[in-house]
Amino acid sequence: MSERHPIIAITGSSGAGTSTVTRTFANIFRREGVKAAIIEGDSFHRFDRKEMKRKAAEAEKTGNKHFSHFGADNNLFGELESLFATYAKSGTGRARKYLHNDEEAAPYKQEPGTFTPWEELPADTDMLFYEGLHGAVVTPEHNIAQHPDLRIGVVPVINLEWIQKLWRDKHQRGYSTEAVTDTILRRMPDYELHVPQFAHTHELPACPWWTRQPSSARHPSADESMVVIRFANPKGIDFLPLNMIDNSWMSRANTICVPGGKMELAMQLIFTPFVWRMMERKKRAP
Numbered sequence: 001m002s003e004r005h006p007i008i009a010i011t012g013s014s015g016a017g018t019s020t021v022t023r024t025f026a027n028i029f030r031r032e033g034v035k036a037a038i039i040e041g042d043s044f045h046r047f048d049r050k051e052m053k054r055k056a057a058e059a060e061k062t063g064n065k066h067f068s069h070f071g072a073d074n075n076l077f078g079e080l081e082s083l084f085a086t087y088a089k090s091g092t093g094r095a096r097k098y099l100h101n102d103e104e105a106a107p108y109k110q111e112p113g114t115f116t117p118w119e120e121l122p123a124d125t126d127m128l129f130y131e132g133l134h135g136a137v138v139t140p141e142h143n144i145a146q147h148p149d150l151r152i153g154v155v156p157v158i159n160l161e162w163i164q165k166l167w168r169d170k171h172q173r174g175y176s177t178e179a180v181t182d183t184i185l186r187r188m189p190d191y192e193l194h195v196p197q198f199a200h201t202h203e204l205p206a207c208p209w210w211t212r213q214p215s216s217a218r219h220p221s222a223d224e225s226m227v228v229i230r231f232a233n234p235k236g237i238d239f240l241p242l243n244m245i246d247n248s249w250m251s252r253a254n255t256i257c258v259p260g261g262k263m264e265l266a267m268q269l270i271f272t273p274f275v276w277r278m279m280e281r282k283k284r285a286p
Helices: 018-032 049-061 077-090 102-108 158-171 177-194 260-284
Strands: 007-011 036-040 127-132 150-153 203-206 226-231 249-252 255-259
Touching: 007 018, 007 077, 018 127, 018 260, 077 127, 150 260, 226 260, 255 260
Parallel strands: 007 127, 007 150, 036 127, 150 203
Antiparallel strands: 203 226, 226 255, 249 255
């Protein structure tokens, strides 16, 4: 952790809702004039899309049907931990981008599913912001969770997570229902080992929802869900503005429930003071 070079990590599975939290922080950064270095967890996968498919096919031939993007062998945990440590110390580091689709790939004149070259982070950033699968991972070899100053875990009920992933991958990335379902099932062992990092996070937004079969359910609206926000340490949290959100309530001393449609408002109320404090500590740091 670093007062001079703070790090925020949003962590959760594919389809969990980390993009919603990231959008909230983008609005906070823009409004407060914060210059953040933005890092996507997908850029720390070990293999590009073609190589990953080839490796998965090879693994399946040997009887391994659970080869996935969640596993330690298929990610650059060491490089991610090094980036966090380097940034916390000096505000510098190296990163790259993973190009998910044609729109992202076009400016680089590369194929979708490939990585851009490693590059130095922009100079003079105020903080590092990470969104991905492994922002709070702890393994016998690596402790990524020790570096971020604010760790936010996002986890819906598993059915909602699958529904959201199915909808996104079908409608935005062109995959079939069968292909997405196969990916979900393949990932389950590594999901259990590496994705539930929530013992290491400070805040935990979660969205419980239906129990319908994921492949047959439509994508839910925000108003059809509730958001449960748990604070690992509620000291210093001002709950009064949160309690003023219509139909919200405190279920425990460290937990508040808000309607799904008010999630981004709740995140704004919670995280803006965190960003203020980080910037104040940064200014005072020697």
